[in-house]
Amino acid sequence: MKYTIDKKGFYGNFGGAFIPEMLHSNVTELQENYLGIMQEKSFQKEFRYLLKHYTGRPSPLYYAHRLSDKYHTNIYLKREDLNHTGAHKINNTIGQILMAKKLGKTRIIAETGAGQHGVATATVCALMGLECIVYMGEVDIERQKPNVFRMKMLGAEVRPATSGSKTLKDATNEAIRDWINNPLDTFYIIGSVVGPHPYPDMVARFQSVISEEMKQQMQELEGKPNPDRIIACVGGGSNAAGAYYHYLDDEDVELVSVEAGGEGIHSGRSAATSILGTEGIIHGSRTLLMQTEDGQIIEPHSISAGLDYPGIGPMHAHLIKSGRAQVLSIEDGEALEAALELSQLEGIIPALESSHALAALNYLELKENEISIICLSGRGDKDLQTYMKFMGNE
Amino acid sequence: MNRLKKVFENSKGKLLNIYFTAGYPRLDDTEVTLKALIEEGVDMIEIGMPYSDPMADGPTIQESSKIALDNGLTINTLFNQVESMAKNTNTPFILMGYLNQMMQFGVERFLDRCVECSIETLIIPDLPPDLYHEEYKSLFDEKGVSVVFLITPQTSKERIQYIDSISNSFIYVVSDSSITGKTKEISSEQQEYFQRIRDMKLNNPIMIGFGISDNKSFENAVAYADGAIIGSAFIKAIGNKKEDQSIVDVVRNFVNDIKG
Numbered sequence: 001m002k003y004t005i006d007k008k009g010f011y012g013n014f015g016g017a018f019i020p021e022m023l024h025s026n027v028t029e030l031q032e033n034y035l036g037i038m039q040e041k042s043f044q045k046e047f048r049y050l051l052k053h054y055t056g057r058p059s060p061l062y063y064a065h066r067l068s069d070k071y072h073t074n075i076y077l078k079r080e081d082l083n084h085t086g087a088h089k090i091n092n093t094i095g096q097i098l099m100a101k102k103l104g105k106t107r108i109i110a111e112t113g114a115g116q117h118g119v120a121t122a123t124v125c126a127l128m129g130l131e132c133i134v135y136m137g138e139v140d141i142e143r144q145k146p147n148v149f150r151m152k153m154l155g156a157e158v159r160p161a162t163s164g165s166k167t168l169k170d171a172t173n174e175a176i177r178d179w180i181n182n183p184l185d186t187f188y189i190i191g192s193v194v195g196p197h198p199y200p201d202m203v204a205r206f207q208s209v210i211s212e213e214m215k216q217q218m219q220e221l222e223g224k225p226n227p228d229r230i231i232a233c234v235g236g237g238s239n240a241a242g243a244y245y246h247y248l249d250d251e252d253v254e255l256v257s258v259e260a261g262g263e264g265i266h267s268g269r270s271a272a273t274s275i276l277g278t279e280g281i282i283h284g285s286r287t288l289l290m291q292t293e294d295g296q297i298i299e300p301h302s303i304s305a306g307l308d309y310p311g312i313g314p315m316h317a318h319l320i321k322s323g324r325a326q327v328l329s330i331e332d333g334e335a336l337e338a339a340l341e342l343s344q345l346e347g348i349i350p351a352l353e354s355s356h357a358l359a360a361l362n363y364l365e366l367k368e369n370e371i372s373i374i375c376l377s378g379r380g381d382k383d384l385q386t387y388m389k390f391m392g393n394e
Numbered sequence: 395m396n397r398l399k400k401v402f403e404n405s406k407g408k409l410l411n412i413y414f415t416a417g418y419p420r421l422d423d424t425e426v427t428l429k430a431l432i433e434e435g436v437d438m439i440e441i442g443m444p445y446s447d448p449m450a451d452g453p454t455i456q457e458s459s460k461i462a463l464d465n466g467l468t469i470n471t472l473f474n475q476v477e478s479m480a481k482n483t484n485t486p487f488i489l490m491g492y493l494n495q496m497m498q499f500g501v502e503r504f505l506d507r508c509v510e511c512s513i514e515t516l517i518i519p520d521l522p523p524d525l526y527h528e529e530y531k532s533l534f535d536e537k538g539v540s541v542v543f544l545i546t547p548q549t550s551k552e553r554i555q556y557i558d559s560i561s562n563s564f565i566y567v568v569s570d571s572s573i574t575g576k577t578k579e580i581s582s583e584q585q586e587y588f589q590r591i592r593d594m595k596l597n598n599p600i601m602i603g604f605g606i607s608d609n610k611s612f613e614n615a616v617a618y619a620d621g622a623i624i625g626s627a628f629i630k631a632i633g634n635k636k637e638d639q640s641i642v643d644v645v646r647n648f649v650n651d652i653k654g
Binding site: 016017018019020021022024025163164169170173176177180183278279280281282283284291292293294295296297 | 445446447448449450452453456457460463468469492493494495496497498499519520521522525543544545546548549550553568
């Protein structure tokens with residue numbers, strides 16, 4: 001496995017655990033136990049049971065006829081939007097809450113940007129009867145009211161992050177601080193393939209159910225496990241990590257990572273981390289991030305709150321730098337157009353994040369006999385306000 | 395011998411280390427604060443390099459960092475502010491910042507600038523000892539700059555011994571597992587923890603930090619250690635400074651209150 005972590009938690013030059021000593025015992029406990037716990041039969045049994053009967057997996061691999069016709073190629077959609085709570089995020093929170101229980105933790109914390117991971121965490125906490133505290137930037141609380149309410153209705157406490165830019169990266173800082181202050185009873189459920197080792201690997205493994213299913217479904221539908229290409233959006237990169245995971249060493253499968261170009265890569269309002277980013281440390285891991293010459297982290301911009309992160313998971317930094325994955329960046333307006341296109345061609349309203357992956361079709365050379373799978377990471381309910389504004393302005 | 399070592403060598407105990415954020419509350423207050431701290435006889439001074447995402451710091455220090463950054467403080471400005479003063483004092487300066495800042499500046503270039511500014515000691519809270527050992531120690535040793543590592547109540551005996559073995563300045567004992575800026579009474583658990591560290595008879599001196607804000611908590615801490623570190627309480631004192639008060643006055647009052 002060329003593209004997975006080494007013994008010390010690095011993907012090539014990226015990853016590791018750059019954490020203050022106050023987190024050492026917690027992170028080490030997890031590093032030493034996560035693989036063993038994940039391999040336990042009782043863990044796998046409960047994880048698989050919940051994925052199937054609670055979340056509704058396997059998610060369909062759907063051949064998008066009209067979309068394929070339009071682009072003169074073959075396009076499948078991996079329907080993560082059909083999961084309970086509306087996105088792939090739940091795959092990971094189910095895995096991590098079971099991990100927390102195995103480690104005897106009683107208090108759950110999480111960070112959230114748009115609120116999707118917060119909702120997925122609040123959901124599994126309700127399911128397991130565990131205390132749940134979600135940190136969310138004050139600015140995001142204001143612009144994502146329905147998700148704030150969902151979390152509250154699910155019994156979680158939403159704590160505003162009032163420091164810094166009051167968005168996702170600050171919510172993450174606050175969650176890390178909470179963990180520092182509560183080193184014994186608390187488990188931190190991180191929402192993406194970011195953070196100190198072992199989080200990127202652990203989250204990727206929980207999300208890898210996506211590509212595990214894709215291989216089987218491709219075999220059934222096409223008589224071969226591998227497509228020619230997989231396209232996924234990347235903020236932190238958890239849906240992409242899951243969609244790529246079992247294909248990483250199959251170098252005949254092209255991997256296309258789609259970042260948020262915001263209002264234009266060089267507009268000053270973008271989240272195109274791999275293009276604008278330089279090597280550094282964010283939230284405990286060495287990766288590519290957007291920062292000033294002086295190493296101050298820059299607040300990114302994307303119309304999609306889920307891609308609005310100044311870093312990128314270390315696995316993706318490695319895939320991109322090693323040339324294994326290709327990167328495209330899609331601007332806000334292009335993502336909106338792609339959302340409208342999918343809605344009207346296939347009757348599926350996608351999340352804005354996933355719409356970035358869809359918009360990439362315009363930039364790829366797609367051959368008629370080729371098969372591309374797009375990871376449709378989430379549904380668009382949460383983005384209706386933005387879509388309404390967009391269509392009203394047309 | 396470096397200045398920090400001399401301080402410990404000549405110490406009569408109860409060493410006071412005060413942290414402040416460079417460029418706070420105004421950009422050019424760095425020099426004013428440093429000068430006042432030196433004049434008041436503070437034993438060592440920790441200078442914070444303001445960072446956008448200081449995950450090991452509490453809200454007080456984060457807020458002061460944000461103000462300093464808004465004031466336009468850069469690492470270059472900080473070194474320029476500190477340079478002449480560092481050369482004209484025996485009080486050791488310790489620079490505290492995050493690894494990302496040093497990486498962007500260039501670690502070697504950063505160390506060279508430290509040496510030019512007579513800064514011999516760094517605190518880099520997000521650089522774990524084992525990563526330091528593998529990736530950076532030889533470069534730091536070559537430049538003659540040492541790193542202070544933290545230990546907490548959760549740090550195992552073996553790990554404390556390991557940290558002691560790679561340290562060459564002092565060990566920063568985090569009074570409890572928390573971020574900076576909280577104050578509370580020292581509990582019996584904390585006393586046991588301090589005693590446990592003291593009984594290990596480490597090679598390096600120990601300084602206790604986090605949660606120390608007044609004479610009482612200072613005296614409690616120095617009963618178990620070579621000295622104590624105060625950060626957030628000092629930043630708060632500067633932040634609460636009245637219009638007609640000078641930083642010099644605030645520093646004098648604060649240090650007098652701490653020393654009792």
